[in-house]
Amino acid sequence: IVFGTVSAKAQTDPLPSWNDGVPKKAIIELVGRVTKEGGPDFVPVPERIATFDNDGTLWCEQPFYVQMAFAFDRVKVMAPQHPEWKTKQPFKALLQGDVKTAATAGEKGLLAVIAATHSGMTVSQFEQEVRDWIKVARHPRFKRPYNELIYQPMVEVLNYLRANGFKTFIVSGGGVDFMRPWAPASYGIPPEQIVGSSGVIEFRLGKNGKPELFKTPKVQFIDDGPGKPVGISMSIGRQPIIAFGNSDGDLQMLQYTTAGSGVRLGLYVHHDDAEREYAYDRKSQIGRLDKGLDAAAKNGWPLISMKSDWKVIFPFEVK
Amino acid sequence: IVFGTVSAKAQTDPLPSWNDGVPKKAIIELVGRVTKEGGPDFVPVPERIATFDNDGTLWCEQPFYVQMAFAFDRVKVMAPQHPEWKTKQPFKALLQGDVKTAATAGEKGLLAVIAATHSGMTVSQFEQEVRDWIKVARHPRFKRPYNELIYQPMVEVLNYLRANGFKTFIVSGGGVDFMRPWAPASYGIPPEQIVGSSGVIEFRLGKNGKPELFKTPKVQFIDDGPGKPVGISMSIGRQPIIAFGNSDGDLQMLQYTTAGSGVRLGLYVHHDDAEREYAYDRKSQIGRLDKGLDAAAKNGWPLISMKSDWKVIFPFEVK
Ligand SMILES: [Ca+2]
Ligand SMILES: [Ca+2]
Structure with missing residues (x-):
C-alpha cells in the first residue's frame, strides 16, 4: 500500500x-x-x-455562562407562578430583560436565581427542561445553539x-x-x-x-x-x-x-x-x-x- | 471442533x-x-x-461490618495519640477489647469511632492504611483475609x-x-x-x-x-x-x-x-x-x- x-x-x-x-x-x-x-x-x-x-x-x-442564560430564561417561564418576582431583585430586572442590573445583585443574587430555577422538580423533569431549552436557545452573538x-x-x-x-x-x-x-x-x-x-x-x-x-x-x-x-x-x-x-x-x-x-x-x-x-x-x-x-x-x-x-x-x- | x-x-x-x-x-x-x-x-x-x-x-x-473491624483496630493503633480515650466510651471499651460494651454506645457512638479513625490524614494516607490493614486482618470465624x-x-x-x-x-x-x-x-x-x-x-x-x-x-x-x-x-x-x-x-x-x-x-x-x-x-x-x-x-x-x-x-x- x-x-x-x-x-x-x-x-x-x-x-x-x-x-x-x-x-x-x-x-x-x-x-x-x-x-x-x-x-x-x-x-x-x-x-x-x-x-x-x-x-x-x-x-x-x-458573554455569560450558558447555565446562567438557561436560568434567566427559566425565570421568564416560571414568573407566572412567582408574582413576588415582580418586585424582587434580581428577578425583577431579569423579567425586564435587564441583565446588567440583575448582575449588580452579585454572586448571592445569581445563586438565588440558580436555586429558584434549579429546584422544585424531579431530576428527570429538570433534565427534560434542559433538553428542550438547548434545542431552541441561541447564542446572542453567534446565533447558534449553544451546543454547536x-x-x-x-x-x-x-x-x-x-x-x-x-x-x-x-x-x-x-x-x-x-x-x-x-x-x-x-x-x-x-x-x-x-x-x-x-x-x-x-x-x-x-x-x-x-x-x-x-x-x-x-x-x-x-x-x-x-x-x-x-x-x-x-x-x-x-x-x-x-x-x-x-x-x-x-x-x-x-x-x-x-x-x-x-x-x-x-x-x-x-x-x-x-x-x-x-x-x-x-x-x-x-x-x-x-x-x-x-x-x-x-x-x-x-x-x-x-x-x-x-x-x-x-x-x-x-x- | x-x-x-x-x-x-x-x-x-x-x-x-x-x-x-x-x-x-x-x-x-x-x-x-x-x-x-x-x-x-x-x-x-x-x-x-x-x-x-x-x-x-x-x-x-x-459478625460486624468489615469497616467497623478496621475502625476498631485503628482505635488501638491511634490510642497513644489519644489519652482521653482511656476514659471515654466507646473508645475505652474498644481498647479493652470489649466490643459488646462498645456496641451499647449505639449508632452515635459508632459514628464517633468512624469520625475519629477516618479523619486527620490525607486520602492517600488513609488508603494506604486500609491497604496495609486488609493484608493482615483476619475474619474471626473464617480466619481469612476479609477480601477472600x-x-x-x-x-x-x-x-x-x-x-x-x-x-x-x-x-x-x-x-x-x-x-x-x-x-x-x-x-x-x-x-x-x-x-x-x-x-x-x-x-x-x-x-x-x-x-x-x-x-x-x-x-x-x-x-x-x-x-x-x-x-x-x-x-x-x-x-x-x-x-x-x-x-x-x-x-x-x-x-x-x-x-x-x-x-x-x-x-x-x-x-x-x-x-x-x-x-x-x-x-x-x-x-x-x-x-x-x-x-x-x-x-x-x-x-x-x-x-x-x-x-x-x-x-x-x-x-
Ligand atoms: Ca472554565
Ligand atoms: Ca448490605
Missing part, C-alpha cells in the same frame, strides 16, 4: 485543527510516553485519566486521548444535571463521567408510590476551585494524568494533576481571540484567569492560544 | 456456582432480553448499568454482566475510600465505578506547596437507604437496569431500579445459611432485611437463597 506524503500526513495527524505549537507537541509527547509499553513513563490503561473543565475549556462561556459552540480542537483532543486508552471526564463548576442532557452527544463523554456541582436531592415516593428524585434548593457540593480535586477524589478516585482548564477555578485541579508521580500535564486554554471568539483573562468577571496565568508561567504549564494554536474554533467551521 | 455434551454445558454456563433456581433464571432471562438486538426489550450498551450493594451482597458483613470472603456466585454475576456490555458499579453505604484500595482487584470494578459514603475532604497545599486532600470528620454524603438512588443519580446519572442488595438499606435502590421503563430487575441476597455463612434477616442489627423482605414478596423481586441457590459461597471453595 502506498500513501501520498500529504494525505498520509493529514491522515495520521491526530489533532488536525491544531497548529504545530508548544501545546500540541506537549499533548502528543505525553501520549507517546504514557502509551509506550516497557518505557519509563508507561501508564496502564485503567490509570489513564484525563479531566476537562467545561465552560471556556470545551465550549464558549461568554463547542471547541473543535478540544473535541479532537478528547477523541485522541480516548483512542489512546484514556478515560475522559468533565470536571466542571457547572451543575451536573445541567450538563448530562447534552454533553454526552457533544463530547462522547457518558453521564457517569461527568463530575459537577450539585444540589441536595431528596428521594420521595410520589403518586402511585412511584419513586422520584426531587431537587431541593440546598447546595450539596460545589465542584469549583479547591472543590475540583475534591470532586475528582470523590467521583474518580484517581489522580489525572492530564487536565485542561481555562480559569482560576481550575488552578487546584492543575496543581493536583501535575503533582502526581511520573509524567503529568496541565494546560490552560487562553482566550486571546476577540475576532473569532472572545479575548479575556485577568480582569474578566466570567472565566477569570489571573492567578492561573502566573501559576502556568511558574510551573511551565502550556498556554493554549486560541488565536495561534487553533486553526478553527467551532465544528461548523470545518469543511 | 467437537464438544462433549457435559463439558459444553459446563463451558457455556455463565453462572456455574448457581443452582438452577428462580434468581439464576431471572438474571439470565434479563440479560437475554436486553441484549437481543431488534427485540422489544433491547437496551443499548451505554445504558446497561448494574449496581451492587457491597456489605452482605458482595462480601461477608457478619467475597461471594463467588456474585463475582460470576459481575463477570457475566460485564461480558454482556453492562457497566458494573458498587453502590454501598460503606466509605468510598475504604473500598477503593481493595475492591477493584476483588470485583473487577474500577475506583471510578465505586459509589459510597464520604466525609468532607479539604484541598490544602502542604509542605513544599504540594497539594493534598485532607479528610475531615464532617459528613459529606451518606450513601444508604434513600441516599442510594440519590448517589446513583449524582454519580452515575442513569437508572440501573439491574440492582442487587441484601438489606433494608437497599430498598430504595431496588424501588428506583425496578420503577424504570422497560425490563428491570431487583434482587435480594437472603442470608439463610448459618452453616456455610450466617443466617439473619428481620431482626439482625447488621444488614437487617425486614421491610425489604415484604417489598420483595409484594413486587416479585427474586430472593437469592444462599443455602439453596449457591453451590459455593467463597472463591476458596472452588476447586
Whole structure:
C-alpha cells in the first residue's frame, strides 16, 4: 500500500485543527510516553485519566455562562407562578430583560436565581427542561445553539486521548444535571463521567408510590476551585494524568494533576481571540484567569492560544 | 471442533456456582432480553448499568461490618495519640477489647469511632492504611483475609454482566475510600465505578506547596437507604437496569431500579445459611432485611437463597 506524503500526513495527524505549537507537541509527547509499553513513563490503561473543565475549556462561556442564560430564561417561564418576582431583585430586572442590573445583585443574587430555577422538580423533569431549552436557545452573538459552540480542537483532543486508552471526564463548576442532557452527544463523554456541582436531592415516593428524585434548593457540593480535586477524589478516585482548564477555578485541579508521580500535564486554554471568539483573562468577571496565568508561567504549564494554536474554533467551521 | 455434551454445558454456563433456581433464571432471562438486538426489550450498551450493594451482597458483613473491624483496630493503633480515650466510651471499651460494651454506645457512638479513625490524614494516607490493614486482618470465624470472603456466585454475576456490555458499579453505604484500595482487584470494578459514603475532604497545599486532600470528620454524603438512588443519580446519572442488595438499606435502590421503563430487575441476597455463612434477616442489627423482605414478596423481586441457590459461597471453595 502506498500513501501520498500529504494525505498520509493529514491522515495520521491526530489533532488536525491544531497548529504545530508548544501545546500540541506537549499533548502528543505525553501520549507517546504514557502509551509506550516497557518505557519509563508507561501508564496502564485503567490509570489513564484525563479531566476537562467545561465552560471556556470545551465550549464558549461568554458573554455569560450558558447555565446562567438557561436560568434567566427559566425565570421568564416560571414568573407566572412567582408574582413576588415582580418586585424582587434580581428577578425583577431579569423579567425586564435587564441583565446588567440583575448582575449588580452579585454572586448571592445569581445563586438565588440558580436555586429558584434549579429546584422544585424531579431530576428527570429538570433534565427534560434542559433538553428542550438547548434545542431552541441561541447564542446572542453567534446565533447558534449553544451546543454547536463547542471547541473543535478540544473535541479532537478528547477523541485522541480516548483512542489512546484514556478515560475522559468533565470536571466542571457547572451543575451536573445541567450538563448530562447534552454533553454526552457533544463530547462522547457518558453521564457517569461527568463530575459537577450539585444540589441536595431528596428521594420521595410520589403518586402511585412511584419513586422520584426531587431537587431541593440546598447546595450539596460545589465542584469549583479547591472543590475540583475534591470532586475528582470523590467521583474518580484517581489522580489525572492530564487536565485542561481555562480559569482560576481550575488552578487546584492543575496543581493536583501535575503533582502526581511520573509524567503529568496541565494546560490552560487562553482566550486571546476577540475576532473569532472572545479575548479575556485577568480582569474578566466570567472565566477569570489571573492567578492561573502566573501559576502556568511558574510551573511551565502550556498556554493554549486560541488565536495561534487553533486553526478553527467551532465544528461548523470545518469543511 | 467437537464438544462433549457435559463439558459444553459446563463451558457455556455463565453462572456455574448457581443452582438452577428462580434468581439464576431471572438474571439470565434479563440479560437475554436486553441484549437481543431488534427485540422489544433491547437496551443499548451505554445504558446497561448494574449496581451492587457491597456489605452482605458482595462480601461477608457478619459478625460486624468489615469497616467497623478496621475502625476498631485503628482505635488501638491511634490510642497513644489519644489519652482521653482511656476514659471515654466507646473508645475505652474498644481498647479493652470489649466490643459488646462498645456496641451499647449505639449508632452515635459508632459514628464517633468512624469520625475519629477516618479523619486527620490525607486520602492517600488513609488508603494506604486500609491497604496495609486488609493484608493482615483476619475474619474471626473464617480466619481469612476479609477480601477472600467475597461471594463467588456474585463475582460470576459481575463477570457475566460485564461480558454482556453492562457497566458494573458498587453502590454501598460503606466509605468510598475504604473500598477503593481493595475492591477493584476483588470485583473487577474500577475506583471510578465505586459509589459510597464520604466525609468532607479539604484541598490544602502542604509542605513544599504540594497539594493534598485532607479528610475531615464532617459528613459529606451518606450513601444508604434513600441516599442510594440519590448517589446513583449524582454519580452515575442513569437508572440501573439491574440492582442487587441484601438489606433494608437497599430498598430504595431496588424501588428506583425496578420503577424504570422497560425490563428491570431487583434482587435480594437472603442470608439463610448459618452453616456455610450466617443466617439473619428481620431482626439482625447488621444488614437487617425486614421491610425489604415484604417489598420483595409484594413486587416479585427474586430472593437469592444462599443455602439453596449457591453451590459455593467463597472463591476458596472452588476447586
Ligand atoms: Ca472554565
Ligand atoms: Ca448490605
